[in-house]
Amino acid sequence: MTEQGFIQPLFTVDNVMFAINNARLYVLLVKRAIAPYHNNWSLPGGFVDIALDKDVEACAMRKLKQKTGLTPAYLEQLEVFSGADRDPRGYSVSLAFFALLPYTPVSSQINSVSQASWWPFDQLTQLTLAFDHQLIIAQAHQRLQQKALYSMLPVFCLPATFTVGQLKMVIETILGKEIQRKSLMRRIEASDMFTLTEQKQVSGGRQAQLYQLKPGVDITHFSRNMGA
Amino acid sequence: MTEQGFIQPLFTVDNVMFAINNARLYVLLVKRAIAPYHNNWSLPGGFVDIALDKDVEACAMRKLKQKTGLTPAYLEQLEVFSGADRDPRGYSVSLAFFALLPYTPVSSQINSVSQASWWPFDQLTQLTLAFDHQLIIAQAHQRLQQKALYSMLPVFCLPATFTVGQLKMVIETILGKEIQRKSLMRRIEASDMFTLTEQKQVSGGRQAQLYQLKPGVDITHFSRNMGA
DNA sequence: CCTTAATAGTGTCACTAGGACACTATATTC
DNA sequence: GAATATAGTGTCCTAGTGACACTATTAAGG
Numbered sequence: 001m002t003e004q005g006f007i008q009p010l011f012t013v014d015n016v017m018f019a020i021n022n023a024r025l026y027v028l029l030v031k032r033a034i035a036p037y038h039n040n041w042s043l044p045g046g047f048v049d050i051a052l053d054k055d056v057e058a059c060a061m062r063k064l065k066q067k068t069g070l071t072p073a074y075l076e077q078l079e080v081f082s083g084a085d086r087d088p089r090g091y092s093v094s095l096a097f098f099a100l101l102p103y104t105p106v107s108s109q110i111n112s113v114s115q116a117s118w119w120p121f122d123q124l125t126q127l128t129l130a131f132d133h134q135l136i137i138a139q140a141h142q143r144l145q146q147k148a149l150y151s152m153l154p155v156f157c158l159p160a161t162f163t164v165g166q167l168k169m170v171i172e173t174i175l176g177k178e179i180q181r182k183s184l185m186r187r188i189e190a191s192d193m194f195t196l197t198e199q200k201q202v203s204g205g206r207q208a209q210l211y212q213l214k215p216g217v218d219i220t221h222f223s224r225n226m227g228a
Numbered sequence: 229m230t231e232q233g234f235i236q237p238l239f240t241v242d243n244v245m246f247a248i249n250n251a252r253l254y255v256l257l258v259k260r261a262i263a264p265y266h267n268n269w270s271l272p273g274g275f276v277d278i279a280l281d282k283d284v285e286a287c288a289m290r291k292l293k294q295k296t297g298l299t300p301a302y303l304e305q306l307e308v309f310s311g312a313d314r315d316p317r318g319y320s321v322s323l324a325f326f327a328l329l330p331y332t333p334v335s336s337q338i339n340s341v342s343q344a345s346w347w348p349f350d351q352l353t354q355l356t357l358a359f360d361h362q363l364i365i366a367q368a369h370q371r372l373q374q375k376a377l378y379s380m381l382p383v384f385c386l387p388a389t390f391t392v393g394q395l396k397m398v399i400e401t402i403l404g405k406e407i408q409r410k411s412l413m414r415r416i417e418a419s420d421m422f423t424l425t426e427q428k429q430v431s432g433g434r435q436a437q438l439y440q441l442k443p444g445v446d447i448t449h450f451s452r453n454m455g456a
Numbered sequence: 457c458c459t460t461a462a463t464a465g466t467g468t469c470a471c472t473a474g475g476a477c478a479c480t481a482t483a484t485t486c
Numbered sequence: 487g488a489a490t491a492t493a494g495t496g497t498c499c500t501a502g503t504g505a506c507a508c509t510a511t512t513a514a515g516g
Contacts, residue, residue: 391464392464392465393463393464409464409465410465410466410467413465413466431462431463431464432461432462432463433461433462433463433464434462434463434464434465435463435464436463436464436465437464437465
């Protein structure tokens with residue numbers, strides 16, 4: 001209750017974390033250990049702990065770490081989902097986050113009965129997810145595709161050093177269509193965000209140059225289209 | 229308290245509503261009638277009423293109507309601001325909305341001691357606003373400028389029918405710099421969102437064509453840069 | 457009237473980003 | 487040392503847009 005005497009809605013945080021493995025897009029889900037939606041798969045999230053979480057971003061990070069053992073390479077606010085009907089416990093407000101990470105196998109048992117696992121994005125329609133999590137994932141996926149077109153965000157799905165070929169694969173997986181290698185190289189050049197390393201990487205043919213992020217670069221502020 | 233036994237943070241909604249009058253950008257502020265920040269100017273907002281508000285968007289609309297008498301022509305989620313220190317009443321989470329409206333004078337007295345008024349954006353630095361509202365407004369302004377570059381959102385600052393000259397003025401006011409009339413006309417053409425009306429409008433010289441939004445068009449989904 | 461000023465709208469050139477795609481380069485494998 | 491596979495370049499074409507001079511249409515005032 002607030003000082004006004006109103007009942008406050010439940011406030012929660014949910015995370016849509018994407019990764020790419022073997023040219024497939026995956027989403028991280030956890031099996032719910034408690035009601036409601038007991039034993040259903042759902043997005044990792046939960047309530048803010050005002051003693052532990054500096055802000056909602058810290059809460060999102062903590063929940064991911066706690067429930068999946070992973071720490072995202074990139075995290076941003078997606079959108080707030082709200083209403084009386086999305087949670088059987090009552091009127092609820094959930095801030096969804098959108099996260100990226102290089103693919104890492106999850107140790108499916110963290111500390112309790114709860115279970116975490118990567119699910120191929122294109123198989124999610126076959127699952128019954130908790131709450132409105134299907135909708136949240138759909139929104140997150142749309143945002144991911146948008147940002148793959150006009151930003152360098154997809155590099156967060158790769159290790160610190162990566163090749164143009166790897167980045168091309170990641171972007172193509174996200175967009176679901178081929179892009180021009182040449183265009184991608186022009187973008188890498190134009191962005192001025194990356195430097196060549198001394199090393200090269202074998203890949204079955206000519207060895208590829210390894211790129212890495214320049215120190216102190218804000219990768220979120222780059223524009224220009226690709227394959228629109 | 230949740231069933232987990234945690235204390236829930238306070239959840240509120242804040243609105244940054246912009247309008248343009250006489251080639252100046254204005255933000256709508258209200259004078260706080262209660263503590264904290266009693267008598268300080270602040271963004272119109274407040275707590276969700278789970279009995280009245282279908283979702284957070286409905287809450288934002290209701291608060292605007294209630295506190296200022298106005299209904300925005302455009303409303304979208306901006307960002308969540310959160311932390312232990314932004315509200316003296318305790319850990320708080322506020323979802324900020326970003327709203328546009330054709331300029332309308334506000335009847336400064338609504339129903340009580342509270343007072344609403346348009347403030348020129350470029351004078352806000354001289355005011356001491358409640359909470360972190362300066363920051364929220366700064367973020368909203370950045371978003372407004374971004375969207376003015378690559379979308380048609382600024383039309384929501386104009387009446388249902390408008391001329392190219394008016395739209396040019398609105399965009400220039402938002403961006404704080406001149407744009408090419410020709411480029412704007414190309415955009416209007418390319419967007420395929422508007423139709424010419426039969427009417428023309430006097431403006432001291434040749435009469436201008438009046439445009440209006442095509443019915444059923446989703447104005448939020450248009451791209452292309454302008455004056456970047 | 458006819459001229460001037462003011463605003464509306466067009467024609468067109470140049471520049472740039474990006475798609476398409478053929479070309480060269482360098483590695484592995486047999 | 488040829489075949490093959492992947493990496494990287496050269497270059498043409500098109501579309502979007504800034505720049506800016508041009509034409510068009512109105513009101514106001516001699």
